[in-house]
Amino acid sequence: xxxxxLGEGSFPLWALVLWTLLGVGLISAVVYRVRKGGIKTHQxxxxxxxxxxxxxxxxxxxxxxxxxxxxLTGLVGILxxxxxxxxxxxxxxxxxxxxxxxxxGLLGANTLVNASEAIVAYYxxxxxxGMDWDVFPASASAATLGLSAGAFLMGxxxxxxxxxxxxxxxxxxxxxxxxxxxxxxGVAVIEGILTGFIVQFLASVRPDLVGLAxxxxxxxxxxxxx
Amino acid sequence: xTTLSNHVPDPRLITAFAERRDxxxxxxxxxxxxxxxxxxxxxxxxxxxxxLLAGLYGxxxxxxxxxxLPYRRLAGWYTLPMLFIVSVAGPLAFLEPGTPxxxxxxxxxxxxxxxWAGLVLFAELSCRSLTVVTFALTASMTTKYTDVAYMLGRLxxxxxxxxxxxxxxxxxxxxxxxxxxxxxxxxRGANFSEFWSNKRLYARILGMTMLSAIEQSERxxxxxxxxxxxxxxxxxxxxxxPPIHELFVVIGSYVAVVGYAAVAVYGVGL
Numbered sequence: 001x002x003x004x005x006l007g008e009g010s011f012p013l014w015a016l017v018l019w020t021l022l023g024v025g026l027i028s029a030v031v032y033r034v035r036k037g038g039i040k041t042h043q044x045x046x047x048x049x050x051x052x053x054x055x056x057x058x059x060x061x062x063x064x065x066x067x068x069x070x071x072l073t074g075l076v077g078i079l080x081x082x083x084x085x086x087x088x089x090x091x092x093x094x095x096x097x098x099x100x101x102x103x104x105g106l107l108g109a110n111t112l113v114n115a116s117e118a119i120v121a122y123y124x125x126x127x128x129x130g131m132d133w134d135v136f137p138a139s140a141s142a143a144t145l146g147l148s149a150g151a152f153l154m155g156x157x158x159x160x161x162x163x164x165x166x167x168x169x170x171x172x173x174x175x176x177x178x179x180x181x182x183x184x185x186g187v188a189v190i191e192g193i194l195t196g197f198i199v200q201f202l203a204s205v206r207p208d209l210v211g212l213a214x215x216x217x218x219x220x221x222x223x224x225x226x
Numbered sequence: 227x228t229t230l231s232n233h234v235p236d237p238r239l240i241t242a243f244a245e246r247r248d249x250x251x252x253x254x255x256x257x258x259x260x261x262x263x264x265x266x267x268x269x270x271x272x273x274x275x276x277x278l279l280a281g282l283y284g285x286x287x288x289x290x291x292x293x294x295l296p297y298r299r300l301a302g303w304y305t306l307p308m309l310f311i312v313s314v315a316g317p318l319a320f321l322e323p324g325t326p327x328x329x330x331x332x333x334x335x336x337x338x339x340x341x342w343a344g345l346v347l348f349a350e351l352s353c354r355s356l357t358v359v360t361f362a363l364t365a366s367m368t369t370k371y372t373d374v375a376y377m378l379g380r381l382x383x384x385x386x387x388x389x390x391x392x393x394x395x396x397x398x399x400x401x402x403x404x405x406x407x408x409x410x411x412x413x414r415g416a417n418f419s420e421f422w423s424n425k426r427l428y429a430r431i432l433g434m435t436m437l438s439a440i441e442q443s444e445r446x447x448x449x450x451x452x453x454x455x456x457x458x459x460x461x462x463x464x465x466x467x468p469p470i471h472e473l474f475v476v477i478g479s480y481v482a483v484v485g486y487a488a489v490a491v492y493g494v495g496l
Contacts, residue, residue: 048390173321
């Protein structure tokens with residue numbers, strides 16, 4: 001979640017309703033697929049604690065450009081898959097909004113952006129691994145691709161909606177938003193590289209987590225401690 | 227040195243305020259607070275005058291103070307919301323058509339100036355965003371853990387409610403895990419001051435945090451299944467309906483916002 005969230009009240013009412021409906025539509029479709037497939041206990045536990053980890057990681061200040069914060073949505077997508085990844089994005093957005101980060105009224109828009117990051121990262125990672133790429137370049141590229149998709153979607157949402165109270169024509173607004181998208185693309189590359197190293201580390205200690213070994217063959221936990 | 231950030235609200239501190247303090251807002255029904263958040267979101271979306279938005283923001287700030295919450299910390303927590311405002315409203319302040327303030331600065335791409343309209347837009351967007359941020363923090367810092375968990379269980383459909391409840395429970399555990407990993411690395415002489423030369427160290431710490439989360443989830447599955455988990459994490463708390471006077475406040479807020487929007491913004495005749 002390298003993108004910059006959209007502030008409360010940034011959009012007119014019709015846009016707020018539109019993005020909320022689209023967000024609800026996406027999450028309803030995911031919930032339907034999850035319920036239809038019969039969700040397992042381990043999936044709920046993974047999604048719940050994965051979201052908690054993603055939320056906790058956001059608390060860490062990364063010293064780039066004066067300090068940036070990451071939720072590692074691309075990593076969440078790669079590890080949890082597209083369906084759980086979308087639900088984790090929603091839950092992290094709800095908790096973030098409760099702490100004043102993000103917007104309550106724009107939960108739909110923010111969930112669309114973050115879910116797209118997780119979904120694109122997952123499928124890109126699967127595709128690249130299927131093409132025999134190594135773990136690091138595959139995960140770094142997949143996460144960068146996913147986060148870039150989220151950045152472009154965020155820009156598109158702002159341009160389509162327009163900014164509340166602004167008389168700026170859409171063309172000029174596109175120029176203003178392009179800078180924001182560019183900044184997010186820069187952060188996407190940093191987060192993508194970091195995701196690549198994390199997945200490489202995880203693959204070395206628990207290859208089953210990234211599909212490099214059968215999950216059932218993993219007998220003992222690694223016992224991670226400080 | 228990189229540590230856990232102090233400009234992102236720490237959920238442990240937020241929960242401590244909710245559990246240990248006893249201000250006037252701690253005694254307000256949690257459903258009322260949820261209702262007011264909805265009314266504020268609607269208000270900051272439809273209100274179209276800076277004076278009105280500034281007044282609303284001022285009122286919310288007063289409520290924050292009356293709840294006995296610290297203004298100094300709030301100023302620090304505004305860092306990220308202000309960053310979002312600046313990132314969107316900053317460029318717009320220069321591009322917005324209107325009368326320039328104090329002349330224009332010539333650049334190779336043309337004249338650059340902040341207009342009065344741009345400045346007003348920046349102030350409006352700031353008030354819109356900070357109003358809801360402040361009240362969301364107020365509500366979070368005055369609502370007890372069990373009440374938040376109960377409401378998550380009631381408001382969200384399954385399995386999102388189950389995921390949210392586990393997230394809420396384990397957020398505190400994961401923050402402590404991350405903090406322990408950072409402290410352990412520092413005590414071994416790690417240096418976090420520069421990202422690029424320490425990117426593998428960052429990756430290892432964040433990777434271990436994710437790995438710890440996954441392994442905790444695997445242990446949790448065993449304990450949940452041993453207790454006969456059937457897709458329902460039982461909640462023992464209860465949040466009653468709001469008392470009638472609070473209900474009037476919530477309904478009154480919506481009537482006022484919708485009424486103003488209908489008459490002053492959309493021009494509906496009385």
